[in-house]
Amino acid sequence: MRPSLVIVLASLFVSLQPAVAGASTASAGAEPAVAAEAHAAPPAAKPAAQPNAPWVTVDHSKLEALQKNFTSAKDLTDTCLSCHNKTLDQFQHSIHWTWRAPSSTKDRIVGKGGDSINNFCVSTNYMHDHECLDCHIGWDRKPVTINCMNCHGDLSFNYEEAVEDIEAFLEEGDEESLEMAHDVQQDLKAAAQRIQLPTRKHCGSCHFYGGGWEATKHGDLDKSLGTPTKELDVHMGIDGQNFQCTRCHTTKDHKIAGRMYSIPAATTRESLIENDLGTRITCVSCHTDKPHTSGFANKLNDHTDVVACQACHIPTFARKRSTQMDWDYSTSGKTRDGKKYVVKDADGRPVYMSIKGSFVWKKNVKPEYFWFNGSIHNMTFKDVIDPDQTVWLSRPLGGPHDKNSRIFPFKVHRCNQAYDKVYKTLLTAIYTEEDGGYWDTLDWPKAFAMGQKDVGMPFSGKFGYVRTKYVLPTTHMVAPKEQAVKCAECHTRNNGRMAKIAGVYIPGRDGHHLVNALGLLLILGCLAGVCGHALIRCIGAIIRRSKSVG
Template identity: 50%
Template sequence: MIIILSPNAWAVQGKKEEDLLITADHSKFKELKGDFRDGKDLTNKCLKCHNLAAIQVKKTFHWTWRDKSGLKGKGAYSLNNFCISTNFMHDEECTSCHIGWKGKMHGINCLKCHLQTKEDIASDMKDYIFFSGSKDKDSQEMAQDIKNTILDNIVKVGPPTRRNCGQCHFKGGGGDGVKHGDLDTSLINPKRDLDVHMGVDGGNFSCVRCHTTIKHKIAGRYYSHPAVKERKSLVQDDMASKITCVACHTNTPHKESILNDHTNKVACQACHIPEFARKKPTEMWWDWSTAGRTKNGKQIRKMGPLGKPIYTTIRGSKKWAKNVVPEYYWYNGTMGSLTVKDKIDPSHEVAIRWPIGSPKDKNSRIYPFKIHRGKQPYDKKYHTLLPPLLSVEDGFWLTLDWQKALKHGCEIMGIPYSGEYGFVRTSFAFPITHMVAPKEMAVRCIECHTQNGRLKHIKGVYIPGRDRFGILDNLAWTIILLTLIGVLMHGLGRIIFNKRRS
């Protein structure tokens, strides 16, 4: 019997259980029964068997936080309009998301990505050291309990779950849903209507289901490196990265050929992610220029209607939004971005990161974006964006003193600071690719094929229903109207003359 699979059926085949990949029960390993007091000990145990893991991990962007040139990356000179810069990873708050134990200082933390439980092993180990140091019987019992908890948990390891990736990627920018708009903790256990692939009642995909991982290198875009160089389906190449929609769905995923005609100009995401931040609010605006205000010497914290802070002394003013309709731009998979070394024009809104693409480029598609806007410090004399130090000594969060924070921030990174700062409006673009809705929620034709629709700013493509041919439309309707008047007059003439004759 021949079964003809529709493109969608190919994709459905992908829903296999993840435990098919597991060939070892870590709870049976003697090596994992030790007395673990710090992260390094634990990692060394992992690396005894997984002897290539550290070599692989240390080559990845997840570890280096900087690209090969040493220019871009959050551990290098790149910046954003959230917490702005990690100041070469000196800002400890930022490095809490690094995959090492305490940033890069104590080696790789394997558990960050591989622990399948919610247990915080780092804090367990701190407690264990504290209680086991005491001779007191209760403390010793406590220490034993903690030790057992550690041992019970560290053997529960496996491929990264949504929670593993999400503890950093869902909370980027300093809190749940701040940064991306299409990534927040609602994706840990999402329903199908929020994300058709990851939904527990849908495909129940983990992140790495699509973010194909080879030797610890996880597929995905970072800075100007595109996620893939060309869109290939698994039908064309069974080893292709599954990071693209095309990999599983092909270029012609729809039953209606008219919808398939769109795939050369419109990204899947443009129609299939009608809105982002559909369950939890995401931050849309961060104004650092208002930070530092206090009331009676006390810090201020004002909550907004969406249950998120709209003002805090240490961060300034923020705006949040839910169910946000994306902005659309031509995008070829790469993003342009600024570093602290780039000159800016402070008389306009400065784009810190923006999509690269053009209607003439055959690899570009119309793609949805979240644009995060705000105001942040810049050097009034040198016309550069400035990287303030925040969470450590001399940092703005401890001193509320911009001069100190900016001066030390620049010193650490070895970049000049004139001593004169101001605040400039900036924008930062995020490609929207998660929170893919079920097909019945896709954007309807008329939302783009109309004059003031979602794509009203898109140039370089004729969109029926949106575009007019100025002269033709006006002139033609005038002629049609005149024709109608003409035949009516002619008819009227016949009636009048007819009456006159009779």
């Protein structure tokens, strides 16, 4: 009912438009017609099925393979793979498993699963911090299998617990235990049949917690996006279009679109109107490169060759939960009465932890802007650094003369982290208690020695701290258009959002100092000239009058 009603209303609106256009000014006459098309567009852009209705052509509850009592986690996965027989291979070649960027070379493997280092946990794949495995599945590429339920299961059901219970009861083997195993198996069977496409909460179970806590690493991803309002995210708002992540992050062979690392999320900016089989990951995919239809539309559209949509439409990030902006490792290791302690701020965020150091958290943060062509250059723990300068651990690539570059908003995470004073490389460490890491011992040299050994790098024993920067592209939490960045926030002489952007002339910000100075001189000269001329005229008139009177 609802879509058809929308279409009827939209067509009514279209038919009313000419009258409205006729009543408005002649100069703006061309625009309402365009606006009418735009208003009519949403119904056509709706998916064939309602967002939360399954697109699949299979009712899993009717599948014969799923009418069984699962005996183990592997049994459950193997059952899925018995039909989805390409999935394991596909998944184990995806970034979600390898954690390596395709741009890697043999000596310099880019990605978390390689030699890259960030300024959060500075841990990598080669190491043995087992807690990382909660999200970084396949870490260390151990010969373990996948768990389809992580992304496709019913989130209200705890598969892991169910499987553990079943395995335990079956092992005990007595009649009572077998009966209990049977009960759990019935629940698991029913849950396994409730297979679905990943929802915001599936993706969010890891991505809302990047960096270990909610909204820590990404300022534009936190738990509030599980049930966001339109005001927080105009696409995902449950009171609006209710997009799931998969609406834009489309998938091919279990490779999910949208990662912005060494290779751009999309290499072309084309709309689905130009190529209906193109990607849906860019704003342009749905909005085209002329997205504005009302008001100052033509000039706003003139920006799209230089400014990314996100730059104006995500005025601030971390709008619901504060995000970590700075981490100072150098203050770690203090104790009170010989005990490790934590100090929290009013939001419940830790500002000091003995095991980690000092943190700065911020809410409603204005992004920093850089030219960006979609590729990010990442440092590795093999690269030699200059400790006297702030080190860009990751740096956006691109520039004003690169056709694919746009001015893009970033969260920049800053850190004071350890480096080896002799080898001039950044240091890795082992952290977790169970692995005898720093969180247990508060002994950095020991933790560095373990970390460096794991990654096959030397440690001289002498370490210091260096300032580092890590960039995170800001692309979620797109605000409603009314909250978009106003023109004057960039087109301003001092302290505008674009103050540091080079290579582009921004009216209102830039000017030619010499021409402006000469111009001002000319104007002052003219004023002085006419004033002087007027003065002499007056004097002449007075003299003449006194003569004629005399």
